[in-house]
Each structure stands twice: as structure tokens, then as C-alpha cells.
Amino acid sequence: MPTTELLLGGVMMAALCLYAVFGGADFGGGVWDLFASGPRKAEQRALIEKAIGPIWEANHVWLILAIVILFAAFPTAYSAISIALHIPLTLFVVGVVFRGSAFTFRAYDDRNDRRQQRWGLLFSLASVVAPILLGVLAGTVASGEIHVVAGVVTSGYVAPWLAPFPIFVGLFALALFAYQAAVFLTAEADAAGAAELTSDFRQRALIAGALVGAVALVTFGLSFGAAPRISAGLTERPWTWPLHLATAAAATTAFSALWKRRFAVARFAVVAQTVLILLGWAASQYPYLLVPSHTLSSAAANPRTQGLLLIAIAAGSVLLFPSLYVLYRVFKGERPFRVLDRSKE
Amino acid sequence: MDHLTYARAQMGFSLAFHMLFAAVGVALPLFMVIADVLFRRTGDRDWLEFSKRMAKGTAILFAVGAVSGTALSFELGLLWPNFMGTFGDIIGLPFAMEGFAFFTEAIFLGIYLYGRGRIPGGLHLAAGVGVALSGAVSAFFVTLVNATMNLPRGFDMVNGHPTNIDPLAAMFSVPWKHETLHALLACYQATAFALAGIHAAVLLRHPKSSLFRKAFAVSLAVASVTALLQPISGDHSAHSIAESEPLKLAAAEAHFKTQTHAPLHIGGIPDVNAGEVHYGIEIPSGLSLLATHDPAAEVKGLNDFPREDWPPVAKTHYAFEVMVGAGSAMALLAVVAGFLAWRKKGLPDSRLFLWAVVASGPLGFIALEAGWLVTELGRQPWIMHGVMRTRDAVTPFPQLLPPFWTFTFLYLFLGVTVVYLLFRQLRAAPIEAAPPSVGGSDAHH
Numbered sequence: 001m002p003t004t005e006l007l008l009g010g011v012m013m014a015a016l017c018l019y020a021v022f023g024g025a026d027f028g029g030g031v032w033d034l035f036a037s038g039p040r041k042a043e044q045r046a047l048i049e050k051a052i053g054p055i056w057e058a059n060h061v062w063l064i065l066a067i068v069i070l071f072a073a074f075p076t077a078y079s080a081i082s083i084a085l086h087i088p089l090t091l092f093v094v095g096v097v098f099r100g101s102a103f104t105f106r107a108y109d110d111r112n113d114r115r116q117q118r119w120g121l122l123f124s125l126a127s128v129v130a131p132i133l134l135g136v137l138a139g140t141v142a143s144g145e146i147h148v149v150a151g152v153v154t155s156g157y158v159a160p161w162l163a164p165f166p167i168f169v170g171l172f173a174l175a176l177f178a179y180q181a182a183v184f185l186t187a188e189a190d191a192a193g194a195a196e197l198t199s200d201f202r203q204r205a206l207i208a209g210a211l212v213g214a215v216a217l218v219t220f221g222l223s224f225g226a227a228p229r230i231s232a233g234l235t236e237r238p239w240t241w242p243l244h245l246a247t248a249a250a251a252t253t254a255f256s257a258l259w260k261r262r263f264a265v266a267r268f269a270v271v272a273q274t275v276l277i278l279l280g281w282a283a284s285q286y287p288y289l290l291v292p293s294h295t296l297s298s299a300a301a302n303p304r305t306q307g308l309l310l311i312a313i314a315a316g317s318v319l320l321f322p323s324l325y326v327l328y329r330v331f332k333g334e335r336p337f338r339v340l341d342r343s344k345e
Numbered sequence: 346m347d348h349l350t351y352a353r354a355q356m357g358f359s360l361a362f363h364m365l366f367a368a369v370g371v372a373l374p375l376f377m378v379i380a381d382v383l384f385r386r387t388g389d390r391d392w393l394e395f396s397k398r399m400a401k402g403t404a405i406l407f408a409v410g411a412v413s414g415t416a417l418s419f420e421l422g423l424l425w426p427n428f429m430g431t432f433g434d435i436i437g438l439p440f441a442m443e444g445f446a447f448f449t450e451a452i453f454l455g456i457y458l459y460g461r462g463r464i465p466g467g468l469h470l471a472a473g474v475g476v477a478l479s480g481a482v483s484a485f486f487v488t489l490v491n492a493t494m495n496l497p498r499g500f501d502m503v504n505g506h507p508t509n510i511d512p513l514a515a516m517f518s519v520p521w522k523h524e525t526l527h528a529l530l531a532c533y534q535a536t537a538f539a540l541a542g543i544h545a546a547v548l549l550r551h552p553k554s555s556l557f558r559k560a561f562a563v564s565l566a567v568a569s570v571t572a573l574l575q576p577i578s579g580d581h582s583a584h585s586i587a588e589s590e591p592l593k594l595a596a597a598e599a600h601f602k603t604q605t606h607a608p609l610h611i612g613g614i615p616d617v618n619a620g621e622v623h624y625g626i627e628i629p630s631g632l633s634l635l636a637t638h639d640p641a642a643e644v645k646g647l648n649d650f651p652r653e654d655w656p657p658v659a660k661t662h663y664a665f666e667v668m669v670g671a672g673s674a675m676a677l678l679a680v681v682a683g684f685l686a687w688r689k690k691g692l693p694d695s696r697l698f699l700w701a702v703v704a705s706g707p708l709g710f711i712a713l714e715a716g717w718l719v720t721e722l723g724r725q726p727w728i729m730h731g732v733m734r735t736r737d738a739v740t741p742f743p744q745l746l747p748p749f750w751t752f753t754f755l756y757l758f759l760g761v762t763v764v765y766l767l768f769r770q771l772r773a774a775p776i777e778a779a780p781p782s783v784g785g786s787d788a789h790h
Contacts, residue, residue, distance in 0.1 A: 054459035057411055061448040067418045068444040071429050072437020079430025082422030086742040093419045094755060097412040101759055104408035108401065108766050151430075157742060301434030302510045308438055316445030323452045323475070330460055 004307060005300040008073040009289070011313055012066050013282050017275045019062035021180070024173075024274065026056045028181025030099060030127020031174070032204060033120060043197055045120065048181075051188055053107065054331045058324065060100065072309055076151075077289045077299035081137075084146040084153045088133050088161050095130030098122055131177045132170035136161050139169030142285050143227040148293040165226030168219040175215050176274060179208035183254065183270045187263040202258060205266075209255050229291050233284025240283050247276040349736050351745035352424045355752050357721070359413065359420055361714055362756040366410035366763075368713060370450075371484045371529070372536035373403045374477035377457075379563055381470050391556040395563075397461075401770050403476070404458050409759055411451065416752070423748070428728050428738035435500060435507060435515045439489040446483035450476055481529060488528045492520040495724055496589055497732050519589045523582040524720070530578055531716060534571035535709030538675060540564035542706015543771065545699040552694065562692050565702065568709075569679035576676055579669075580635070587636035590730075591645040593723035596656040597665035598632055599625075600646045607632040607644035612666065615659045620648065656725045664718035671712035678705050 002010075029048040036044040052059075071078040082089065106119035140146060145160035146153065160166075182205035189197040223231040233240060254269035287295045300306065346354065380396035383389070418440075422429050453475035460469050493499075499515030500507040544561035551557060586594045594600070599610050601620035609632040613625020630640035637644070647655055678701060685693035728735040 054455045057408065057451040058448065058455050060411065060415070061444070061451050064415055064418055065441075065444050065448065068437065068441050071418075071422065071433040072441050073434070075433025075437070076430045078422050078433060079426040082419070082426045082429070083740055083742060086423055086740065086748075089419055089423055090748050090751065093416045094751060097416055097755060097759070100412040101409055101762070104405060105762055105766060108405055108770065110769070153741070301437065302507075302512075304510055305434040305438060305512045308512050309441055312438065312441050312445070316442070316448075320445060320448055320452070323449055323456075327452050327455050330456055330464055 003297070004303065004310060005073070005296045007310060008069060008300075008306060009282075009296045011310075012069040012073070013278065015062045015066040015069065017278045019059070019066060020177075020274050020278055021271050022055070022059035023062055024131070024177040025181045025184050026052045026059050027099070027127045027131045028177040028179070029185070030103075030124045031131075031178040032181055032185065032201070034124035034128060035204070038200065040197055040200055043194070044200060047185060047189055047192075047194075047197060047201075049107070051185060052103075055327060056100070056103065058327060060096075063096075069309070069313075073301050073306060074289055074294070074296070074299040075301055077294040080146065080148050080151075080153060080290055080294060081141065084148075084155060084157065085137055085140060085161060086157055088136050088140070092130055092133035092137065095126045095133060098126035099130055102126060128174065131174045132167075135170030135173030136166040138173070138281070139166030139227070141290055142169075142230045142281065144229055144291040145226075146290060146293070148290075163226065165219070165222045168215060168222055172212070172215045172219050175208060175211045176277070179205060179212050180270050180274060182208050183258060183263070183266050186258070187267045190261075190263050198263075202261070202263075205258055206255075209258065213251070227291075229288065230281070230284045233286070234280065237284075240280065243276060243280050243283055247273060247280055250276055348743075348745055349739050351749045352739045353735065355745070355749045356420060356424050358749075358756060359417055359752055360717070362760065363410065363413040363417055364713065364717060365710060366406050366413060367484065368532040368710075369406045369536050369539075370403065370410040371480040371532040373399055373406065374454075374473060374480055375533065376536075376540065376563060376567070377403060378470070378473045378477050381473055385466065385470065389559075391559050394556055395560045398560075398770065400458055400461075402767060403454065405763060405766055405770075407451075407454055409763055411447075413756070413759070414447070420752075423742075424740055424745075425728065425738040426740050428733060431505070431733065432497075432507065432729055435497075435510060435512065436490045436493055438512050439486045439493075439516050443483045443486035443490075446479045446486060450479035450483060453479060481532075484529055484532060485525050488525045489516055489521055491720065492524045493518045494729055495520050495524075495593070495720060497729050502732055520585060523578070523585045527575070527578045527582050527716070530571055530575050531709070531713045533567060534575055534675070535713045537564050537568035537571060538709035539706050541568045542703050545702035545706070547771070548694060549696065549699050549703070558692060558694070561694075565682055565692075568675070569682050572672075572675040572679035575672055579672065583635050584637070587644065590723070592647070592650050592654065593656065593661070593720070594636060595645060595647045595650075596658050596661040596723050597719055599658055599662040600632055600644060601648060603643065603646040603649050605633065605641055605643045606630040607636075607642075607646075609635060610662075615662050617655075617658050654726065656723045661719060661722040664715045664722060668712045668715035668719060671708040671715065675705060675708050675712070678702065 029052045033045055033048050036042075036048075038044075067078075102119045102123035106116055106123060109115050109119060140161040140163075143160065143163070143165055145155060145163065147155040182201050186198055186201040186205050189201055220231070220234070223234070234244065250269050250273040254266050254273055257263070257266035257269055285291060287297070289296055289299050301309075377396050377399040380392045380399060384392035384396060453472045456464070456472040457469060457476055460472060464472075493515050496518045497515070498518040499511040499513070501509045541561060541564035544557050544564055547557045548554070548561055583594070586597075599613070599615035599622045600607060601615075601622075606629065608630065609628040610622045610625040611628065613622040615622050632644050633642045634640045636642070647658065681698070681701070682693055685695070685698060724730050726734050726736070728738045
């Protein structure tokens with residue numbers, strides 16, 4: 001039986017994975033809104049708006065859940081991270097606020113082009129900035145550059161995160177989210193029977209997929225110097241190897257399925273790829289929550305709170321997952337994650 | 346401003362802003378659902394239109410509430426890391442539950458907003474009810490956190506660390522009943538008064554519009570009922586606070602000396618050094634009566650507590666006066682509305698009355714913010730009463746000026762935009778029985 005702190009860490013990781021998949025795709029949608037181009041610019045943006053409109057708020061809440069679990073179950077780690085990463089956290093929050101509000105304002109503001117463009121620009125720029133910062137935060141936590149001595153952060157407020165490794169993790173997150181979104185949008189355009197739009201997004205997905213691979217290589221290379229624990233976790237532990245092989249398989253499958261225009265397979269594989277990458281990160285960093293000062297057990301809340309949290313999470317999930325299922329069923333087809341032909345509206 | 350003041354100002358500004366949206370996000374779905382039920386019952390398309398408008402408002406405000414709430418979940422740590430690090434596992438449980446309730450609200454809202462006409466009517470209505478319920482539940486849980494901060498229970502402090510933690514006892518600390526009741530009622534009341542005010546303003550221009558008459562009737566009804574219930578809830582709160590948070594009560598009432606037959610001060614300027622209230626109206630035995638229902642009872646005054654533990658007396662007192670004043674004005678309006686409706690056997694719609702409703706439109710939100718200030722200021726100088734002082738909770742991050750201005754401008758920008766968009770929605774109205782020229786002049790309003 002795993003310990004309660006491991007279970008809570010697992011739940012937090014699950015929430016982060018779901019955020020990376022669903023929230024990540026919504027951010028990626030914003031990226032493609034920024035890069036909308038060619039003769040079908042307007043159609044591209046319309047497809048993005050349709051795809052994320054009904055669900056982005058629900059997708060966004062995975063982040064809130066992850067944060068709440070972090071501070072309820074691992075309060076000292078939350079506290080140290082909040083102090084050391086004050087600047088990137090603030091910038092990330094600003095990005096999140098602009099992304100969500102600008103997207104909503106665009107939907108409810110005047111349909112006049114200039115207004116729409118301004119909101120659209122704010123929405124899409126925020127969608128680019130927020131994933132980079134999210135990656136920077138994750139990269140810094142993993143790098144081991146945040147030092148906490150007797151509860152006091154001694155590593156300063158800038159140097160740990162304004163460094164090549166965290167920044168490349170940020171770029172990696174951006175590329176990955178954009179890739180996911182492009183694959184999802186390709187599949188949605190294909191299901192809607194819009195052949196040209198499908199090829200627009202397929203092309204974007206292929207470019208983004210290649211970028212994901214390139215940035216991953218650089219990041220991995222940097223990790224040897226900058227995040228020794230991560231690189232050791234990635235390479236030296238025997239039990240992380242199956243995980244990496246699975247990640248590689250998912251990545252290859254996603255890319256080749258995209259190439260062969262088997263979009264349903266590509267979508268499934270890209271989701272698997274994202275989840276496996278996050279699990280690989282978690283496994284490499286285990287048992288550290290904040291490298292090297294806080295482990296899951298050293299940061300853990302008192303056992304009674306942990307137990308009650310797990311009960312609350314279980315009870316909440318009973319409510320949550322069926323309603324999420326209904327949401328996706330209504331907006332993404334008869335089965336969840338399958339695309340509804342929305343062109344019939 | 347010094348370091349601590351910047352942190353408090355940023356937190357206060359963020360919360361004050363978020364609260365407006367959160368309150369509307371809790372209450373507007375109720376109107377949406379009422380209108381839906383009435384539409385299903387009567388088939389009158391006015392109700393459908395009203396419901397759609399409420400849904401649009403909910404969509405805009407919920408999105409802003411969601412992102413500003415996310416910001417807050419980070420700001421707690423960004424500004425008060427020591428508080429969160431020490432007490433995260435004590436206040437974390439209700440926050441986690443709030444998270445789930447909020448999640449459910451977001452999901453149901455997605456189904457409701459985008460599902461009209463696409464999913465069966467019954468399921469659509471059920472989703473609306475789900476939004477209204479989960480909004481209320483999430484407000485309930487988040488208010489529990491405040492109750493715990495006001496009167497920490499369920500743990501012992503040993504060497505600056507909570508031990509022997511009983512998370513459920515902490516979650517349901519004594520003030521939980523009156524705080525949740527008072528706060529939830531305030532959400533509905535504030536929203537209802539704002540809606541009634543807006544619709545009264547429209548009726549002044551378009552007195553015959555059947556849509557707005559209906560919208561006005563529903564908002565006025567909810568406003569009146571909540572305005573009459575809230576003083577009862579307030580009395581219950583005063584009672585409870587007199588027992589469990591006497592220092593807060595003393596500050597709110599500017600009650601300096603412990604005494605029997607304690608007087609009630611209405612208005613006036615508290616002089617902290619002299620321990621007196623100047624220029625106010627003094628009602629003999631009033632405070633004893635309010636706090637205990639016994640005019641002879643002894644009420645603890647500020648002098649019974651060490652000076653270093655006093656909240657900012659004047660500010661707490663003013664906030665309290667504003668809350669009670671606004672609440673009384675709203676209750677009075679509710680009585681007048683009830684009387685007029687009874688005499689007329691219909692919707693009271695005289696111009697004078699409509700103007701009064703317009704004027705009281707902001708009162709609910711004023712009272713909501715003032716009431717929140719009372720509970721927050723009245724807890725100072727503690728973040729966790731009696732256990733951790735606010736100044737010991739603040740972040741060591743040295744530069745709090747830039748984030749303060751960043752968030753201030755961010756929220757001002759959002760606030761202005763939201764108000765603009767809401768007015769745009771209102772103007773986009775098809776106003777029946779109004780000549781087009783009048784509808785056109787609205788555009789300049």
C-alpha cells in the first residue's frame with residue numbers, strides 16, 4: 001500500500017497531466033490563433049474558438065486543483081516555491097488572467113474587426129507567454145537551483161529561473177502544447193470534413209512536432225549540467241527506462257500517424273506522449289518535490305489532513321468525472337474525445 | 346507604503362475585486378434558473394430572453410471570477426508564504442473542497458451555456474441548477490477558511506508549529522455557521538439589488554417593456570426577501586461574535602470600556618487615544634441589547650485586551666457602520682416595496698420608487714465589501730487570530746511595489762472592461778413596446 005503522501009503526490013501529478021493535456025491544448029490553440037495565416041486565416045481562428053470555447057474553463061481548473069493539493073498536502077514546499085519563484089509565478093498568473101479574460105471578452109465584445117483583433121492579440125500573446133513560464137517554473141523546481149536553508153530561501157529571486165535550462169523547458173512546454181493543439185485541431189477539422197483546414201493544421205502539427213523533438217534534445221543536453229538529478233533520473237535508474245521507451249514509442253506513433261493522416265491515432269498518441277513526458281519528469285525527480293530541499297515526505301502535511309484530503313478527492317471525483325464526461329460528450333461527440341461534427345450548426 | 350502595507354494592499358485589492366465577481370457568479374445562476382423554470386412553465390419568451398441575458402452575464406463574470414480566483418490561489422503563497430507553509434494543511438481541506446465545487450460549477454456552466462438547444466431541456470435545466478448549487482457550495486467552503494482564520498481551532502501551537510491537528514474541528518470553527526449564512530445571503534442580496542437597480546433604470550426609460558418588467562419583478566422579489574433576512578442573520582452574527590470574537594465586536598462598535606448597559610454608537614469618530622467616540626449618536630444600553638438581547642449585560646470593551654492586539658478601531662468601526670447603514674437602507678426599501686406591492690396588488694413601478702431602487706442598486710455590493718472589511722480589519726493585527734501576526738506571515742521577497750501595481754492595473758483594466766461589456770449586453774436589448782428612436786438614444790446613455 002503506497003503512503004498517503006505518495007498517493008497525494010500522484011493525484012497532484014494526475015491533475016498536472018490533465019492540465020497539460022487539456023489546458024495545454026487550449027494554450028496551444030491560442031498559439032495557433034497568433035500564427036493564423038494564409039487564405040483561411042479566419043476559418044482557422046473560428047475553429048480554434050469553437051474547439052476551446054465551451055471547455056477551457058473546466059480545463060483550466062485542473063491547475064487550481066493541483067495548486068490547492070500542493071498547499072494543502074505539501075504546505076512547506078508550496079511556501080518555498082512561492083518565495084523563490086515570486087517573479088515568474090506573478091508573470092504566469094498575469095498570463096493566465098489575460099488569456100482567459102481576453103478570450104471571453106472577444107466572444108462577448110463587438111464583432112467589429114479591430115476590436116476582435118485586439119482581444120485576439122492579447123489572448124494569443126498570453127497563450128504564448130503562459131506556457132513558457134509554466135515550463136520555466138517546472139524546470140527550476142527540477143533543476144535543484146533553489147536552495148532553502150532552515151526554511152529560508154538563500155538562492156535569490158532571479159538566478160535560479162533565469163537560466164538556460166528552465167528557459168528551454170519553457171520553450172519545450174510551448175512547443176509541446178502547440179503540437180498537441182495542432183494535432184487536436186487537425187482531427188477536428190478532418191471530422192468536420194474541412195479538407196483544406198485539415199491540411200493547414202496538419203502542416204502546423206508536423207512543424208511543431210519536429211520542434212518538440214529538437215527542443216527536447218537541447219533540453220536533455222542542458223540537463224546534464226543544469227539539472228543533474230533529472231538527467232541522472234532520466235538515464236541512470238533502470239526503472240525509468242521503460243517509461244522513456246514508451247514515450248519514444250508514443251512520439252513516433254503520433255508523428256507517423258499524423259504523416260499518414262490517421263488523425264484519431266495521432267490524437268491518442270500525442271496525449272500519451274504528453275502524459276508520459278510528465279510522468280518521466282515526476283519519476284526522475286522522485287522522491288523530491290522541490291529539488292533538493294523538499295521530498296514528498298519531508299513536505300507532507302499532517303497524516304489526518306492527508307487522509308481527509310484523499311477522502312475529499314475521492315468524493316469530489318465521483319461528482320467530477322461523470323459531469324466532465326457529459327461536458328465532453330455534448331461538445332466532442334458521442335464518445336468523449338471524439339469530435340462532433342459542428343459544421344452542421 | 347512599507348513592505349507589509351504593499352502586501353496587504355495587493356491582497357486586499359485582489360480579494361475585493363474577486364469578491365464582486367465571485368458573488369455575482371454565485372447568485373446570477375439562481376436568476377438564470379428561475380427564469381428558465383418560468384419559461385418552461387409559461388412558455389412566455391420574455392423569460393427565455395431574461396434567462397439568456399443572465400447566462401451571458403454569468404459567462405463574462407464567471408470567466409473573470411475564475412481567472413482572478415486562480416490568481417488568488419497563487420497570491421496566497423506569493424504574499425503570505427509563511428502563513429501558507431505553517432497552516433496550509435489546516436485551511437487546505439476547505440480550499441480543496443472549494444476547488445472541486447468550483448470545478449463542478451465550471452463544467453455545468455459549460456454544458457449550460459453552450460448546450461441550450463443542443464441537449465434536452467430537462468438536462469439543460471439540471472445543468473443550470475448544478476451551476477447555481479455548486480456556486481453556493483464553493484462560496485460556503487471558502488467562507489469556512491475565513492472562519493478558521495478568525496478563530497483558529499483544532500490544533501495546538503508548539504514552538505511555532507501546529508500539532509495535534511484535527512482538520513475537521515479546524516474547518517468548522519465556531520464562526521462557521523454565522524459567517525457562511527451571512528456571506529451567502531450577501532451574495533444573493535448584492536446581486537439582486539444590482540439587478541433590480543439596473544432594471545429599474547431601464548424601466549424608467551421603457552416603462553412598458555414586458556421583458557424588463559418581469560426581470561425587475563424577479564430581482565426586486567429576491568432583493569426584498571434577502572434584505573429582510575439579512576438583518577436576522579446579522580443579529581445572529583453579532584451574538585456569536587460577542588461570545589467568540591469579543592475584540593472584533595468591540596472594534597466594530599468602537600466600544601472602549603467594558604461595562605454593563607453598554608451604549609451603541611451610531612456614526613461618530615472613534616478617538617483611540619482618548620478611548621471615546623466623538624460626535625456620534627449614543628443609544629443607551631443599545632450594544633448590550635444587540636450583543637446579548639439583555640440591556641443590562643456586560644459587554645467586553647477594548648480596554649480588556651492588550652493594546653498591541655487591537656485592530657485598527659476607526660477603520661473597523663467605519664466599515665461596520667457602512668455595512669449596517671447600507672443593510673438598513675436595503676431593509677427599509679424592502680419594506681416599502683412590500684407595502685407598495687400589497688397596496689397596488691401588483692408590481693410597484695411609480696417613478697419615485699424606481700428611482701429609489703436605482704439609488705440602492707450599489708448598496709448590496711457596498712455592504713458586501715464593507716462586511717468583508719469588518720471581518721478582515723477586525724482580525725488584525727493577526728492573520729491567524731492569536732496564533733500568527735500578519736507581519737510575521739509576509740513574504741521576504743523584497744520588491745512588492747511592482748507586483749502591487751501590476752495587479753492593481755490588471756484588475757482595474759478587467760473591471761472597466763467587464764462593466765463596459767455588461768452595458769453592451771444590456772443595450773443589445775430588444776425592447777418591446779418602445780419606439781425605435783428611444784431605443785436608439787440608449788446607445789448614448
